[in-house]
Amino acid sequence: xxxxxxxxxxxxxxxxxxxxxxxxxxxxxxxxxxxxxxxxxxxxxxxxxxxxxxxxxxxxxxxxxxxxxxxxxxxxxxxxxxxxxxxxxxxxxxxxxxxxxxxxx
Numbered sequence: 001x002x003x004x005x006x007x008x009x010x011x012x013x014x015x016x017x018x019x020x021x022x023x024x025x026x027x028x029x030x031x032x033x034x035x036x037x038x039x040x041x042x043x044x045x046x047x048x049x050x051x052x053x054x055x056x057x058x059x060x061x062x063x064x065x066x067x068x069x070x071x072x073x074x075x076x077x078x079x080x081x082x083x084x085x086x087x088x089x090x091x092x093x094x095x096x097x098x099x100x101x102x103x104x105x
């Protein structure tokens with residue numbers, strides 16, 4: 001159950017990242033408010049997941065999943081650069097998070 005909560009926290013972190021992109025430096029109220037609410041919700045769920053997961057594992061997975069998600073969405077939605085090196089780095093993050101999950105078990 002802790003991993004499901006952690007994944008939910010990571011997905012909300014991705015929403016936060018998107019909202020902050022659309023907030024344009026806190027100049028747009030609605031995306032700014034969504035970003036703040038998502039940040040609070042994400043951290044709240046992270047703390048719940050940390051009740052049952054090691055802190056380092058939970059934090060690394062939370063940031064890894066969020067990083068991969070926002071990077072992929074940046075490519076898809078905003079035309080962020082794509083290169084083999086970026087894809088390789090994203091793949092390494094995915095492997096590292098999976099490794100933490102299975103080493104934790």
